[in-house]
Amino acid sequence: MKIKVLTLFPDIYDSLRCGVLGKALDKGVFSIEVTNIRDYSTDKHKRCDDYPYGGGAGMLMTPQPLHDSISAVDPERKACRIYLSPKGERLSQVIVGKLAQYDELLLINGSYEGIDQRIIDLDVDREISIGDYVLSTGDYASLILIDTVARYIPGVLGSSESTVEESFSDGLLEYPQYTRPAEFMGLTVPEVLLNGNHAEIERWRRKQSLMLTKERRPDLLE
Numbered sequence: 001m002k003i004k005v006l007t008l009f010p011d012i013y014d015s016l017r018c019g020v021l022g023k024a025l026d027k028g029v030f031s032i033e034v035t036n037i038r039d040y041s042t043d044k045h046k047r048c049d050d051y052p053y054g055g056g057a058g059m060l061m062t063p064q065p066l067h068d069s070i071s072a073v074d075p076e077r078k079a080c081r082i083y084l085s086p087k088g089e090r091l092s093q094v095i096v097g098k099l100a101q102y103d104e105l106l107l108i109n110g111s112y113e114g115i116d117q118r119i120i121d122l123d124v125d126r127e128i129s130i131g132d133y134v135l136s137t138g139d140y141a142s143l144i145l146i147d148t149v150a151r152y153i154p155g156v157l158g159s160s161e162s163t164v165e166e167s168f169s170d171g172l173l174e175y176p177q178y179t180r181p182a183e184f185m186g187l188t189v190p191e192v193l194l195n196g197n198h199a200e201i202e203r204w205r206r207k208q209s210l211m212l213t214k215e216r217r218p219d220l221l222e
């Protein structure tokens with residue numbers, strides 16, 4: 001997969017060179033191409049923002065640099081074009097799995113109070129939100145989207161970091177996990193996990209998942 005990113009803050013994406021994603025990028029399992037929207041501004045001062053028509057607080061990103069940079073990096077409209085915004089559909093593990101099927105994603109990031117609506121109408125396929133809060137720039141949402149999608153690309157995770165058993169893949173919260181030592185600060189590991197009875201361990205984990213989900217996220221059980 002190729003992930004193309006349009007942003008006013010290219011340096012934010014340097015953090016993707018860490019950890020398992022960094023390794024996968026080095027191996028060429030997937031690639032990220034970051035483009036600065038400002039490079040496409042035809043304004044003599046390279047401005048990319050202006051006041052909103054009708055008044056109101058803050059600045060908006062103007063359509064010209066966005067439209068020209070989108071057309072330049074995705075001239076044949078091959079990519080699934082995503083605008084990260086609090087008004088979008090909420091990102092979930094199910095949507096992540098669907099996005100991971102595309103050969104190309106184009107992530108469009110607004111800063112300031114957002115972007116001119118005509119860019120969304122003309123150039124965007126999907127508007128996605130990572131949650132009900134406002135960020136200083138959509139780029140932080142893009143980082144999260146890239147991390148979640150990359151984990152589904154074959155070769156990004158090692159065999160010990162499976163995507164099948166974890167929280168949300170079965171729609172439930174994950175059961176409590178323990179590693180060595182068997183006693184820490186006077187707290188012991190539940191006996192059932194030490195006895196090697198795998199059927200019993202499975203039952204215990206399922207019950208813990210159900211209890212935790214019922215208590216903390218009853219919405220997931222509906």
Ligand code: 4F9
Nearest residue numbers: 084085129130135138141
């Ligand atoms: C994007 C918030 C996606 C939540 C973009 C300010 C955003 C956001 N999910 N906030 N710009």
